[in-house]
Amino acid sequence: MSTQKETIHIDGMSCGHCVSTVKNALEATAGVDVEHVEIGKAQVQFDTTQVSAAQLASVVEDLGFEVKA
Numbered sequence: 001m002s003t004q005k006e007t008i009h010i011d012g013m014s015c016g017h018c019v020s021t022v023k024n025a026l027e028a029t030a031g032v033d034v035e036h037v038e039i040g041k042a043q044v045q046f047d048t049t050q051v052s053a054a055q056l057a058s059v060v061e062d063l064g065f066e067v068k069a
Helices: 016-027 053-062
Strands: 003-011 032-038 041-047 066-068
Touching: 003 053, 016 032, 016 041, 016 053, 041 053, 053 066
Parallel strands: none
Antiparallel strands: 003 041, 003 066, 032 041
16 A cells, blocks of 8 residues: 545635535545545545545546646
């Protein structure tokens, strides 16, 4: 197992519901440990053998938010 920490910067989050939506989606992703989610960013630790940073960005973008590079 190889882990990586990442802060995902997210545009379009504006309320607690957005925070919950992003947190729940990331927690449902195999190999991801969500450390903290707030408006504008999510801090996660993930197993790089199970998921990539690009896949995590896709999870967030599929919710209708924009991930900033």
